[in-house]
Amino acid sequence: MSHFYPLKIKNIEKVSKDAVSLTFDIPLQYIPQFRFKQGQFITLKINIHGENVIRSYSICTSPYSEKELKVAVKEVPGGKMSTYINRELKVGDTVEVMPPSGKFYTELNSAHQKKYVLFAGGSGITPMMSIIKSVLFIEKQSKITLFYANREPDNVIFKNEIDTLSKNHPQLKVVYIFDHPPSMDYPPEQSGLLNEEKIKILLEKHSSLNADEYFICGPTPMMELIENTLKKLNTPTEKIHIEYFTAIETNDANNTTTEEIESEVTIILYGIETTFKLKSNDINILDAAIQNGVDAPFSCKGGVCSTCRAKIIEGKATMKVNYALTDDEVKDGYILTCQAHPASEKLVVDYDAL
Numbered sequence: 001m002s003h004f005y006p007l008k009i010k011n012i013e014k015v016s017k018d019a020v021s022l023t024f025d026i027p028l029q030y031i032p033q034f035r036f037k038q039g040q041f042i043t044l045k046i047n048i049h050g051e052n053v054i055r056s057y058s059i060c061t062s063p064y065s066e067k068e069l070k071v072a073v074k075e076v077p078g079g080k081m082s083t084y085i086n087r088e089l090k091v092g093d094t095v096e097v098m099p100p101s102g103k104f105y106t107e108l109n110s111a112h113q114k115k116y117v118l119f120a121g122g123s124g125i126t127p128m129m130s131i132i133k134s135v136l137f138i139e140k141q142s143k144i145t146l147f148y149a150n151r152e153p154d155n156v157i158f159k160n161e162i163d164t165l166s167k168n169h170p171q172l173k174v175v176y177i178f179d180h181p182p183s184m185d186y187p188p189e190q191s192g193l194l195n196e197e198k199i200k201i202l203l204e205k206h207s208s209l210n211a212d213e214y215f216i217c218g219p220t221p222m223m224e225l226i227e228n229t230l231k232k233l234n235t236p237t238e239k240i241h242i243e244y245f246t247a248i249e250t251n252d253a254n255n256t257t258t259e260e261i262e263s264e265v266t267i268i269l270y271g272i273e274t275t276f277k278l279k280s281n282d283i284n285i286l287d288a289a290i291q292n293g294v295d296a297p298f299s300c301k302g303g304v305c306s307t308c309r310a311k312i313i314e315g316k317a318t319m320k321v322n323y324a325l326t327d328d329e330v331k332d333g334y335i336l337t338c339q340a341h342p343a344s345e346k347l348v349v350d351y352d353a354l
């Protein structure tokens with residue numbers, strides 16, 4: 001099970017009018033824990049005015065060409081963590097960080113001659129930066145097309161870095177899309193909100209049909225629209241990679257279990273057992289465990305990050321959504337406790353199981 005590690009902030013940089021990047025100082029003894037793959041994320045825990053707030057952010061650096069751990073955080077109106085990071089966090093401050101996690105990547109190989117197509121919306125650019133720089137560094141013969149949608153030019157995160165990368169690497173093509181385009185004669189398919197027709201035109205115009213890999217990260221409606229359009233174009237599902245955690249919608253009132261049962265739930269964490277009663281139509285197992293004094297790990301609470309992953313040792317549970325576990329993991333009894341409800345009268349859940 002992952003733990004939080006105290007890391008110092010080494011650098012803070014403004015990367016757009018409403019976003020900053022944070023670079024972390026990794027002490028020698030933590031280097032093995034903080035090795036990462038392109039496209040992964042880390043989870044931060046910061047005590048903000050007396051309250052522990054936990055959020056996940058994608059890494060925007062490449063593990064191959066930069067070897068620095070950096071994330072970008074866009075200030076979200078009313079967002080506790082993003083506002084604190086953008087306005088109050090200082091170089092030299094220490095924050096609690098959980099090691100990198102996530103499956104938003106494919107294996108790279110210098111012999112590959114692949115075509116990658118990336119769709120990013122707003123802060124969904126962060127994992128793409130890591131992917132782009134890694135592909136350019138490892139796969140010199142692969143090609144990348146980045147479609148990057150923003151409200152207006154001022155909101156573009158990493159604009160200078162993206163433009164420099166595309167200038168220095170002809171195999172990277174960047175297509176900016178704006179809700180409010182900078183001029184009247186901006187291409188119509190790159191202006192206004194995306195729709196199916198515009199996506200098809202963009203893919204055709206920029207030779208992006210039949211790519212080897214499609215990566216999508218941004219607001220949920222945009223991701224769903226692009227995914228559905230790609231599927232209508234007969235793109236095989238295994239070529240479509242989606243990072244959901246930047247835009248999670250949860251509805252704790254929903255529950256997949258119809259018949260209510262009362263379960264005796266035992267949680268194992270750090271070898272310590274905690275037992276409590278929980279009804280199947282009540283709150284999820286993670287929240288119930290926390291209410292019963294268990295220091296259970298979590299981040300997104302949206303079924304995406306897998307920080308709350310645990311294994312069923314005895315009994316059954318159902319999950320509302322699962323964007324993180326593979327079919328094999330589910331078959332092996334793993335659940336996302338933030339999405340899980342008991343479905344048997346006795347349930348034993350082990351957070352220590354690897």
Ligand code: FES
Nearest residue numbers: 299301304306338
């Ligand atoms: S806390 Fe992220 S999947 Fe449960």
